[in-house]
Amino acid sequence: MSRRAATLTAASVIVLVLALIGSVMKVPYVALMPGPTSNTLGTNDKGQPLIRIDGRQVYPASGHLNFTTVTYRGGPGGRIDLLTALRGWIKGDTAIVPEETIFPQDESPKQVDEENTRQMQDSQQNAEAAALHELRIPVATRVVIDGIQKGRPADGVLKPGDEITAVNGTKITNVAQVTGTMDKHKVGDTVTLAYTRDGKQNTATLKTVATPNGDRPAVGIVISDEYKFPFKIDISVGDIGGPSAGLMFSLAIVDKLTPGPLTQGRFIAGTGTITPSGEVGPIGGIQQKMIAARRSGATIFLTPKDNCSDAKSARPDGLRLVRADTLHGAVQAINALTSGKGPVPACP
Incomplete structure (x- = not known):
């Protein structure tokens, strides 16, 4: 055998061995890829309206207001192999991130899933509140206990x-x-809380203790605002978690509750968290979400201002970025797009 042939044979063997090692060597990374998109003005995978409103006049809507998602491979108990990670680093539509980015070391995969579910539920409630705030429809609130801290007075x-x-x-x-x-009390003061449980009124008198940082009185409850809407809004998205669809939910609700289609038939996609007052917040996976939007047919992508920098550097061809700072601003931007009048905010 010639020296050249021997060298090629040895190199081939080395490559084969490395490939075999790479295919079985698990690495603590997660591959993030473009996920499915869903039209908030359309139906879910069961053929039911993705957003259904009962008890209020609803108007026909057309076009698309798609929320976008990111899918992943890997994680504890199902780690990707080295070759998959290397291919992901090479591919333009995949991001390879450390495992703890998605699965914090102090949380189990089940806890992560539960948190994602809770974030989706919160985003839906915030989206409903934001939409009604935008339409100046009064919404009442109540205070509900989300959790009890062990060993504290309320336990x-x-x-x-x-x-x-x-x-x-x-x-x-x-x-x-x-x-x-x-905050009007001192640590050690007694407070009386009136509360409702199963439709019955009760009271609890508790002695306050210091918060963990020691500067405020507390009784050990985790509370949140829960909104009492004047009519029923159901959002059904199936097994999808996270808070990033809030903006698109709000826009769809506004569209359904106002005469005339907001999009005028355009294919608009976007992302962003939403607060009850309509502030739009940044999200993760902006590159993969833009790719998913363009593949589904979107030509306009609503982008949270704090994601603009990353979005501009990875924008797919044919996708126009429109900056969304607030729900009100997003509605105005879409109206400007469809009418051809007025400025359309872009990512700087």
């Missing part, structure tokens, strides 16, 4: 799901009122 007395209705006889309807009333 064994109050439960998740209890509705706090008053503190020391003062009626409250939002979290800010609870914290404001509590």
Whole structure:
């Protein structure tokens, strides 16, 4: 055998061995890829309206307002191999990120899934509140206990799901009122909480203790605002988690509750978290979400301002980026696009 042939044979063997090693060597990374997109004005995978509104006049809507998702491979118990990671680094539509980016070391995969589900539920409620805020439809709130801290005064007395209705006889309807009333006390003071459980009114008198940082009185409850909407809004997206669809949910609700189609038949996609007052927040996986949007047919992509820098550097051809700072701004931008009048905010 010639020296050249021997060298090629040895190199081939080395490449084969490395390939075999790479195909079985698991690495602590996760591959992020473009996921499915869904039209918030359309139906879900069961053929039901993705957003259904009952008890209020609803108007026909057309076009697309798609929310976008990211799918992943890897994670604890199902790690990707080295070759998959290398291919992901090479491919333009895949991001390879450290495993702890998606699965924090102090949380189990089940806890991560539960948190994603909770974030989706919160985003839906925030989206509904933001849409009604944009349309100036009054929304009432109530204060609900989300969790009880073990070993604190409320442990064994109050439960998740209890509705706090008053503190020391003062009626409250939002979290800010609870914290404001509590801050008027000193650590060691006694407070009386009125609450509703299973339709029954109750009271609990508790001695306050210091918060972990020691500067405020507390009884060991985790509370949140829960909105009481004047009519029913159902959002059904199936097994999808996370908070990033909030903006698109809000836009679809606004569209359904106002005469005339907001998009005028255009294919608009986007992403962004939403607060009850309509502030749009940044999300992760912007590159993969833009690719997913373009592949589905979108020509316009609503982009949170804090994602603009990354979005501009990875924008697919044929996709126009429109900056979305607030829900109100996003509605105005779409109206400007469809009418051809007025400025359309772009990523700087």
